[in-house]
Amino acid sequence: MKEQLLKLKNEVIEKLSKISNENDLRELEIKYLGRKGELTTILRELKNLSEEEKKIIGALSNETKQYLEQKFEEKLNELKNKKLDQDLKESIDYTLPGKKYEFGHLHPITILQQRVETIFSQMGFSVMDGPEIESEWYNFEGLNIPSTHPARDMQDTFFIDQEADDKHGNLVLRTHTSPVQVRTMLKYGAPLRVIVPGRVFRNEATDARHEHTFDQVEGLCVDENISLSHLKGVMQEFLTRLFEKEVKVRFRPGFFPFVEPGLELDFSCLLCAGKGCKVCKNIGWLEFMGAGMVHENVLKAGKIDPKKYQGWAFGFGLTRLALMRYEIDDIRHLMTPNLQFLKQF
Ligand code: FA5
Numbered sequence: 001m002k003e004q005l006l007k008l009k010n011e012v013i014e015k016l017s018k019i020s021n022e023n024d025l026r027e028l029e030i031k032y033l034g035r036k037g038e039l040t041t042i043l044r045e046l047k048n049l050s051e052e053e054k055k056i057i058g059a060l061s062n063e064t065k066q067y068l069e070q071k072f073e074e075k076l077n078e079l080k081n082k083k084l085d086q087d088l089k090e091s092i093d094y095t096l097p098g099k100k101y102e103f104g105h106l107h108p109i110t111i112l113q114q115r116v117e118t119i120f121s122q123m124g125f126s127v128m129d130g131p132e133i134e135s136e137w138y139n140f141e142g143l144n145i146p147s148t149h150p151a152r153d154m155q156d157t158f159f160i161d162q163e164a165d166d167k168h169g170n171l172v173l174r175t176h177t178s179p180v181q182v183r184t185m186l187k188y189g190a191p192l193r194v195i196v197p198g199r200v201f202r203n204e205a206t207d208a209r210h211e212h213t214f215d216q217v218e219g220l221c222v223d224e225n226i227s228l229s230h231l232k233g234v235m236q237e238f239l240t241r242l243f244e245k246e247v248k249v250r251f252r253p254g255f256f257p258f259v260e261p262g263l264e265l266d267f268s269c270l271l272c273a274g275k276g277c278k279v280c281k282n283i284g285w286l287e288f289m290g291a292g293m294v295h296e297n298v299l300k301a302g303k304i305d306p307k308k309y310q311g312w313a314f315g316f317g318l319t320r321l322a323l324m325r326y327e328i329d330d331i332r333h334l335m336t337p338n339l340q341f342l343k344q345f
Contacts, residue, residue, distance in 0.1 A: 030218025108345040128137040130180035137168030138179035142301040143258040156203040173201035177218035191223040213316035222311030259292025289316030
């Protein structure tokens with residue numbers, strides 16, 4: 001019987017290795033371990049053995065039974081896992097196109113701002129920052145615009161019902177980047193060469209060229225023997241590098257309370273190079289920015305000696321520049337989250 005059990009065990013192991021589906025496995029199990037199975041048949045013979053043999057063969061047959069039961073269970077698990085793998089493979093269609101991941105990119109204003117910063121940095125200017133929520137004093141009085149002065153009407157803003165920490169009047173949303181002029185002078189003194197890109201706000205009805213929230217770039221240069229010819233040279237170089245073509249600039253008289261003399265700077269039309277076309281309305285020039293020699297009172301507000309130092313300042317609209325640079329027909333596109341528009345840059 002011992003040999004019979006061993007033979008049966010080897011037979012089952014051999015057959016198990018060839019089984020490839022659950023049905024065949026079940027049939028094999030019934031055939032050998034079932035109630036009328038071959039192992040049971042062998043065990044029925046036990047009663048014909050002596051007590052001594054019964055003990056030994058009984059233990060051996062139990063051992064064989066447990067061993068085979070375990071092998072059947074292992075085989076069942078193996079088949080189930082194989083089926084799972086198969087199902088998974090069939091549920092994936094490898095011919096489908098892959099998932100496309102969307103990557104964002106910088107906003108056109110940021111791209112342009114970085115370019116502006118690079119060009120001015122190359123010309124020896126530092127890049128400064130200032131608060132968007134500003135005290136009335138820095139936004140107006142420090143720039144020679146007293147509260148009763150009609151020039152305040154030029155830049156209507158949003159007033160905040162809260163006093164500034166520095167007790168310089170109430171807080172306002174800054175209407176221009178010019179307040180950083182005085183802040184920079186107070187912090188660093190003269191000589192100075194800085195630009196200040198930043199967001200500004202005005203209480204303004206919007207149209208294709210006007211926003212209530214837009215970006216400006218301030219420029220300030222303070223030193224001994226500084227004149228407007230330096231400004232002309234710097235701006236001509238800046239615009240030529242930015243547009244990658246020869247650009248000329250011209251001055252026209254302009255009024256800003258914080259500069260004296262004040263001026264407006266135009267540059268030659270990029271399309272017709274000054275000859276006159278639809279874009280420049282046949283003038284040959286495009287309006288660009290306000291500028292001028294820093295007013296004595298502003299230098300004094302910045303604790304700089306006007307007898308020793310002079311300087312010029314300018315302020316241009318970065319948002320308006322983006323309209324020219326990218327040929328955008330309406331400024332309001334730049335503030336929308338319209339991806340169709342933004343993806344073009
Ligand atoms: C000023 O803001 C002065 N601070 C500029 C300055 C600085 C002059 C230093 C002298 C010395 P102005 O209000 O013109 O000036 O605005 C400057 C630029 O901002 C304009 O040329 C224009 O490009 C842009 N700008 C003004 N208002 C708007 C608006 N509502 N929407 C978009 N851009 C605007």
